Amino acid sequence: MAKTKKQPRPRAETPKGFRDYFGAEVTERAEMLQKIAGVYHRYGFDALESSAVETVEALGKFLPDVDRPNEGVFAWQEDDEGGKGDWLALRYDLTAPLARVYAQHRNDLPTPYRRYAMGPVWRNEKPGPGRFRQFYQCDADTVGSGSMAADAEICAMLADTLEEVGIPRGDYIIRVNNRKVLNGVLESMGLADDEERSAAVMRTIDKFDKVGEAGVRELLGKGRLDASGAFIDGVGLSDDQAGPVLTFLTSKAEDMDETFANLRKAVGDSAMGQEGVTELEQIADLLAAQGYGPDRIVIDPSVVRGLGYYTGPVYEAELTFDILDEKGRPRQFGSVAGGGRYDDLVKRFTGQAVPATGISIGVDRLLAALREKGRIGGTDRGPVVVTVMDRDRLADYQAMVGELRQAGIRAEVYLGNPKNFGNQLKYADKRNSPVAIIEKARGIVQIKDLILGAQIAESATLEEWKERPSQFEVPRGELVARVRDILDGQGG
Amino acid sequence: MAKTKKQPRPRAETPKGFRDYFGAEVTERAEMLQKIAGVYHRYGFDALESSAVETVEALGKFLPDVDRPNEGVFAWQEDDEGGKGDWLALRYDLTAPLARVYAQHRNDLPTPYRRYAMGPVWRNEKPGPGRFRQFYQCDADTVGSGSMAADAEICAMLADTLEEVGIPRGDYIIRVNNRKVLNGVLESMGLADDEERSAAVMRTIDKFDKVGEAGVRELLGKGRLDASGAFIDGVGLSDDQAGPVLTFLTSKAEDMDETFANLRKAVGDSAMGQEGVTELEQIADLLAAQGYGPDRIVIDPSVVRGLGYYTGPVYEAELTFDILDEKGRPRQFGSVAGGGRYDDLVKRFTGQAVPATGISIGVDRLLAALREKGRIGGTDRGPVVVTVMDRDRLADYQAMVGELRQAGIRAEVYLGNPKNFGNQLKYADKRNSPVAIIEKARGIVQIKDLILGAQIAESATLEEWKERPSQFEVPRGELVARVRDILDGQGG
Numbered sequence: 001m002a003k004t005k006k007q008p009r010p011r012a013e014t015p016k017g018f019r020d021y022f023g024a025e026v027t028e029r030a031e032m033l034q035k036i037a038g039v040y041h042r043y044g045f046d047a048l049e050s051s052a053v054e055t056v057e058a059l060g061k062f063l064p065d066v067d068r069p070n071e072g073v074f075a076w077q078e079d080d081e082g083g084k085g086d087w088l089a090l091r092y093d094l095t096a097p098l099a100r101v102y103a104q105h106r107n108d109l110p111t112p113y114r115r116y117a118m119g120p121v122w123r124n125e126k127p128g129p130g131r132f133r134q135f136y137q138c139d140a141d142t143v144g145s146g147s148m149a150a151d152a153e154i155c156a157m158l159a160d161t162l163e164e165v166g167i168p169r170g171d172y173i174i175r176v177n178n179r180k181v182l183n184g185v186l187e188s189m190g191l192a193d194d195e196e197r198s199a200a201v202m203r204t205i206d207k208f209d210k211v212g213e214a215g216v217r218e219l220l221g222k223g224r225l226d227a228s229g230a231f232i233d234g235v236g237l238s239d240d241q242a243g244p245v246l247t248f249l250t251s252k253a254e255d256m257d258e259t260f261a262n263l264r265k266a267v268g269d270s271a272m273g274q275e276g277v278t279e280l281e282q283i284a285d286l287l288a289a290q291g292y293g294p295d296r297i298v299i300d301p302s303v304v305r306g307l308g309y310y311t312g313p314v315y316e317a318e319l320t321f322d323i324l325d326e327k328g329r330p331r332q333f334g335s336v337a338g339g340g341r342y343d344d345l346v347k348r349f350t351g352q353a354v355p356a357t358g359i360s361i362g363v364d365r366l367l368a369a370l371r372e373k374g375r376i377g378g379t380d381r382g383p384v385v386v387t388v389m390d391r392d393r394l395a396d397y398q399a400m401v402g403e404l405r406q407a408g409i410r411a412e413v414y415l416g417n418p419k420n421f422g423n424q425l426k427y428a429d430k431r432n433s434p435v436a437i438i439e440k441a442r443g444i445v446q447i448k449d450l451i452l453g454a455q456i457a458e459s460a461t462l463e464e465w466k467e468r469p470s471q472f473e474v475p476r477g478e479l480v481a482r483v484r485d486i487l488d489g490q491g492g
Numbered sequence: 493m494a495k496t497k498k499q500p501r502p503r504a505e506t507p508k509g510f511r512d513y514f515g516a517e518v519t520e521r522a523e524m525l526q527k528i529a530g531v532y533h534r535y536g537f538d539a540l541e542s543s544a545v546e547t548v549e550a551l552g553k554f555l556p557d558v559d560r561p562n563e564g565v566f567a568w569q570e571d572d573e574g575g576k577g578d579w580l581a582l583r584y585d586l587t588a589p590l591a592r593v594y595a596q597h598r599n600d601l602p603t604p605y606r607r608y609a610m611g612p613v614w615r616n617e618k619p620g621p622g623r624f625r626q627f628y629q630c631d632a633d634t635v636g637s638g639s640m641a642a643d644a645e646i647c648a649m650l651a652d653t654l655e656e657v658g659i660p661r662g663d664y665i666i667r668v669n670n671r672k673v674l675n676g677v678l679e680s681m682g683l684a685d686d687e688e689r690s691a692a693v694m695r696t697i698d699k700f701d702k703v704g705e706a707g708v709r710e711l712l713g714k715g716r717l718d719a720s721g722a723f724i725d726g727v728g729l730s731d732d733q734a735g736p737v738l739t740f741l742t743s744k745a746e747d748m749d750e751t752f753a754n755l756r757k758a759v760g761d762s763a764m765g766q767e768g769v770t771e772l773e774q775i776a777d778l779l780a781a782q783g784y785g786p787d788r789i790v791i792d793p794s795v796v797r798g799l800g801y802y803t804g805p806v807y808e809a810e811l812t813f814d815i816l817d818e819k820g821r822p823r824q825f826g827s828v829a830g831g832g833r834y835d836d837l838v839k840r841f842t843g844q845a846v847p848a849t850g851i852s853i854g855v856d857r858l859l860a861a862l863r864e865k866g867r868i869g870g871t872d873r874g875p876v877v878v879t880v881m882d883r884d885r886l887a888d889y890q891a892m893v894g895e896l897r898q899a900g901i902r903a904e905v906y907l908g909n910p911k912n913f914g915n916q917l918k919y920a921d922k923r924n925s926p927v928a929i930i931e932k933a934r935g936i937v938q939i940k941d942l943i944l945g946a947q948i949a950e951s952a953t954l955e956e957w958k959e960r961p962s963q964f965e966v967p968r969g970e971l972v973a974r975v976r977d978i979l980d981g982q983g984g
Contacts, residue, residue, distance in 0.1 A: 013547070015547050016578075018543035023539055025539075026540065026541045027529075034526075042900070042902050043902075044902060044923075046872065047522075051507075051626045052544065053510055055505070058502050058503065058504065088566070100504050104512075110922040122545070134543045144908060153890070156894075285887060289888070351501065383535075394778060415645075431536075
């Protein structure tokens with residue numbers, strides 16, 4: 001209090017790449033998370049909530065597409081004697097914390113351990129349009145089972161989940177690939193022990209989405225002139241050598257058996273490759289037995305995302321309907337969930353390999369898709385607003401909203417400065433309120449149907465207006481019943 | 493890949509002061525948050541979710557009981573050219589972000605702005621037993637209304653919320669005090685402009701909870717020998733001077749009017765003090781009109797927590813039932829929520845004073861209270877487990893769980909190594925499963941009622957066992973119906 005040095009005012013801004021969510025944005029996400037949790041729970045998965053903060057040591061360097069240690073995370077050092085405190089960081093996904101939790105509590109947890117987790121994760125990346133540094137994930141993983149039944153189940157559950165949150169069958173497809181098949185391809189090419197060229201092939205495959213078959217062929221060979229005119233050096237394989245990779249990427253046929261035959265050709269004599277194809281066959285069989293056909297879940301070796309990260313089957317869910325991009329051109333909405341098998345999950349903690357497989361749903365992208373299609377995104381309906389005609393009668397107005405709330409009706413007394421009555425109605429309008437209440441005299445209240453009022457103002461004929469007036473007076477005792485009638489008439 | 497330097501294994505541990513939440517701990521909290529959000533919403537409050545990360549500049553130094561800037565928060569500096577990046581921090585409560593949000597979006601938000609927010613907050617404090625550095629808060633605030641009706645409403649809503657989550661009337665009390673009354677007391681003592689002694693009186697009042705009336709009298713006067721034998725210097729007021737403070741703290745009477753009379757005496761001629769008493773009277777009148785009597789919400793000037801932080805009315809909710817402390821002695825559970833009026837909320841951003849009032853519920857403490865009383869804390873019921881007798885028939889077992897899930901029954905196929913059948917039943921036991929399914933032959937399944945089985949193993953007579961066997965065989969087609977029967981019989 002002694003010093004009163006004048007400080008500049010702080011800026012009222014979120015940090016770059018962060019944002020605020022209001023009203024329906026929050027409640028719609030909460031409802032979606034609840035629905036997803038419902039499906040996960042029905043499939044036998046248990047809830048887990050770990051803290052947002054982990055030691056950097058426990059998180060490790062698992063973030064895909066990032067080379068420098070700690071790059072990509074928000075990290076800081078604990079205050080401690082002599083700057084020797086632990087480095088802590090915000091989790092960047094829900095899988096790294098799962099590995100830590102399983103390693104820490106493995107003696108108390110059932111095996112297999114099936115858990116779901118949902119919550120925000122943080123990435124210390126350059127924010128861009130629509131790209132935020134905090135976003136929600138919603139994961140389910142089975143730890144401790146090497147069975148393909150666990151993978152098939154995750155895919156089936158993902159299909160059920162998408163339908164549960166409002167993506168109808170036909171509007172999504174789940175594609176399944178397998179890293180072991182790719183490893184088999186590399187083996188059959190004689191690259192199994194050639195780490196450098198294997199890695200170069202992997203990087204090239206990652207570009208398949210963008211450059212297509214011909215582009216990959218060039219990049220595996222002599223190189224390629226990219227769109228900007230720059231020449232990208234190739235891996236230097238001969239056409240013959242590159243063959244199996246291209247056979248792998250393009251092996252998907254109309255008939256599933258033909259796909260598998262193509263894959264077996266691509267992996268040749270590689271035992272690991274053959275095992276990978278067998279795994280895909282097992283998954284397809286298990287899914288077929290449960291009625292999940294290729295209209296929902298399909299074996300598709302052209303899926304390359306995550307192939308470098310996972311160790312066995314890889315899954316990706318895409319929404320197949322078109323949306324308009326920023327330039328008004330139709331494009332597919334794309335990926336909303338991905339996952340796969342990662343059998344080294346807890347090995348870095350315990351030395352023991354533990355098989356695990358799981359899925360992560362990008363909840364914010366899924367919400368964006370539903371909003372894009374108009375399936376959610378209605379604004380929250382506001383409260384019934386009881387206006388203040390006489391400041392001294394506030395207690396009576398509070399009693400009115402008390403009764404309305406008791407009846408389960410969202411309601412409030414206007415708590416701003418009541419002097420300007422117009423402001424009270426403007427407030428009700430801004431809140432998207434369905435009804436305003438005005439006390440006309442002791443024992444008499446006027447009820448204004450604000451939704452109908454707006455419709456009449458816009459379009460209705462005089463006849464309609466007469467039949468169903470947008471405002472009328474009722475005895476105080478009928479307040480709740482009449483408001484209920486109006487709300488029912490407005491559709492909920 | 494080139495370097496294979498052997499690294500020590502990371503420790504699988506949460507950072508100090510953080511913990512993991514499993515199963516019912518997570519779902520019970522989610523259910524509580526949903527119930528609280530339901531009440532807040534019905535009262536007309538809109539959802540807001542700001543990010544976990546704020547700039548240190550925007551958060552300011554609002555954390556109570558902390559003197560050094562940034563002390564108490566987890567903070568780090570953004571990577572940027574030349575170390576000039578913004579300092580960011582995890583939010584330590586939900587009020588500081590509200591101030592930033594309101595200042596940032598005030599032109600788009602309705603006035604008054606009524607919002608609720610729920611989520612984790614982080615405190616960089618020394619962790620202790622049962623004290624964690626991440627915990628949940630659940631806030632509701634009305635920004636832009638100076639009316640005591642806003643304060644009364646917050647108190648009424650808090651009472652409704654506590655009852656909604658399972659604290660029956662009589663097991664809680666909400667106490668209301670007012671900072672303006674205390675200011676009036678200081679004014680009437682002639683200390684209004686004596687910042688140093690005012691602050692000393694404030695610090696003394698903060699100890700009222702611990703040292704009681706006699707202790708405060710000593711501390712306001714010459715000083716006091718504390719329990720450890722150390723002498724604590726007093727403020728140095730004469731008994732006469734200290735009088736109004738003690739009158740204030742002890743003014744609560746059986747009769748509310750008497751309380752107000754005592755308060756008016758304590759504040760003497762102070763206009764601010766008289767205004768404070770009038771505010772408390774208004775709150776009491778508004779609450780009485782809505783039926784919230786002193787059995788639920790009471791004016792109690794002995795409430796001192798938060799009195800230094802807020803600028804007008806202050807509220808605190810306490811649970812009044814006894815629990816046993818770590819030494820087995822009964823003690824009151826204590827505070828689970830607190831709040832008050834803070835009229836300078838956004839002033840540091842905009843220069844404009846905006847009145848605001850609100851409440852924060854400590855959700856984790858409330859959950860602890862309900863668990864302590866046995867009102868929640870049942871473990872989650874596990875899934876029906878379909879065991880694996882023949883690995884080649886996995887697809888059929890998956891079809892069984894598919895049908896069970898379709899019927900809304902939580903179910904899964906055992907996905908661990910099926911070789912040792914005993915492990916499968918141990919797994920079902922660890923999962924707290926109600927039922928296990930064993931295929932006896934094609935078309936015949938055995939259903940084991942694991943709950944009844946456990947009861948029989950413990951206590952039942954042979955007669956009971958005969959009447960209702962804990963396991964029986966049924967045709968495959970009756971699987972779902974018979975499992976449903978057992979679950980219904982188990983009570984849910």
